[in-house]
Amino acid sequence: MKGGLSMKLKQGIVLIVVLSSLSLASSFAHACGHEGFFMGIGYAQLFQYTTEDENNLVASRRINFGPGYGASAVVGYDFKGSRWGIQLPFEYAALKLNRSEWVNSLSNEVEAILHLVEWSNGLDFHLVGGAGWTYLSEGSINNQTKSFGVIASLGPGFSWFFSRTEKISGALALEIPFRFVHYFKDHLSKGGTTAVAFPIRLTMQVGF
Numbered sequence: 462m463k464g465g466l467s468m469k470l471k472q473g474i475v476l477i478v479v480l481s482s483l484s485l486a487s488s489f490a491h492a493c494g495h496e497g498f499f500m501g502i503g504y505a506q507l508f509q510y511t512t513e514d515e516n517n518l519v520a521s522r523r524i525n526f527g528p529g530y531g532a533s534a535v536v537g538y539d540f541k542g543s544r545w546g547i548q549l550p551f552e553y554a555a556l557k558l559n560r561s562e563w564v565n566s567l568s569n570e571v572e573a574i575l576h577l578v579e580w581s582n583g584l585d586f587h588l589v590g591g592a593g594w595t596y597l598s599e600g601s602i603n604n605q606t607k608s609f610g611v612i613a614s615l616g617p618g619f620s621w622f623f624s625r626t627e628k629i630s631g632a633l634a635l636e637i638p639f640r641f642v643h644y645f646k647d648h649l650s651k652g653g654t655t656a657v658a659f660p661i662r663l664t665m666q667v668g669f
Contacts, residue, residue: 493539493541493542493543493544493576493579494539494546494574494576494585494587494620494668495537495539495546495630495632495666495668496539496541496542496630496668497538497539497541497668497669498536498537498538498668498669499535499536499537499538499539499630499632499666499667499668499669500534500535500536500537500666500667501534501535501632501634501664501665501666501667502532502533502534502535502664502665503532503533503534503634503662503663503664503665504531504532504533504661504662504663504664505529505530505531505532505533505552505553505554505660505661505662505663506528506529506530506531506554506660506661507526507528507529507531507552507554507556507566507658507659507660507661508526508528508529508658508659508660508661509526509529509556509566509642509656509657509658509659510526510656510657510658511523511524511526511650511654511655511656511657513649513650513654513655513656514650515559515649515650516647516648516649516650516651522559524558524559524649524650524654524656525557525558525559525560526556526557526558526656527556527557527558527560528556528557529554529555529556529566530554530555531552531553531554531555531566532552532553533550533551533552533553533660533662533663533664534550534551534664535548535549535550535551535662535664535666536548536549537549537574539574539576539668544575544576544577545573545574545575545576546573546574546576547571547572547573547574548572548574548589549569549570549571549572550569550570550572550636550662551567551568551569552566552567552568552569552660552662553565553566553567554566554660556597558597558600558606561600561602562600562601562602562606563600563601564597564598564599564600564606565597565598566595566596566597566598567595567596567598568593568594568595568596568612568660569593569594569595570591570592570593570612570614571591571592571593572589572590572591572614572638573589573590573591574587574588574589574618575587575588575589579622583621583622583623583625583632584619584620584621584622585619585620585621585622585632586617586618586619587617587618587619587620588615588616588617588618589614589615589616589617589618589636589638590614590615590616590638591613591614592611592612592613592614593611593612594609594610594611594612595609595610595611595612595642595644596608596609596610597609597610597644597649605648606648606649607648608644608645608646608648608649608654609644609645610642610643610644610645610654611642611643612640612641612642612643612658613640613641614638614639614640614641614660615638615639616636616637616638616639616640617636617637617638618634618635618636618637618638619634619635619636620632620633620634620635620666621633621634628669629667629668629669630667630668631665631666631667631668632665632666632668633663633664633665633666634662634663634664634665634666635661635662635663636661636662636664637659637660637661637662638659638660639657639659640657640658640659640660641655641657642655642656642657642658643655643656644656
């Protein structure tokens with residue numbers, strides 16, 4: 462099953478590279494984002510999936526992560542006159558673990574931003590990708606599911622710049638990166654737990 466996850470990851474990366482190449486060939490590919498420092502806050506929803514089984518001596522069943530609902534915040538910088546930027550997104554989500562208890566998921570990454578296309582109506586298409594850490598708290602059941610892990614992600618984003626002046630910019634951003642997750646040790650399953658995730662981040666951003 463892990464081989465299947467690896468194949469899906471490779472297919473996703475190939476698709477993103479192809480879309481990026483097509484976008485860069487466009488005559489509209491002149492996006493520069495906020496052209497400076499920006500910050501934002503908004504909604505986050507986390508979908509996470511694994512093929513691995515619980516570390517349970519009584520019964521063996523697949524780990525289930527229910528859809529997570531929470532919030533996101535971001536600080537970043539778009540380099541002036543360039544397609545490139547960098548951002549630090551913070552995510553919080555409440556997850557229903559194994560259909561039996563609520564746990565808290567916290568994540569933070571350092572992500573590069575590549576602005577690919579911007580249209581005259583203010584719509585911006587970009588890619589985000591990077592790496593960071595994640596933490597899963599213990600729930601109401603004392604079963605030692607508290608876990609630390611690492612994450613790596615790559616995926617598309619869309620921003621609508623509804624306001625731009627010489628000193629300030631405003632945008633609504635939607636980003637949906639494809640994420641690889643690995644939790645260390647035997648807390649969730651034996652030998653660590655590998656999962657894939659699709660966080661949805663919708664943030665209202667202000668640039669200075």
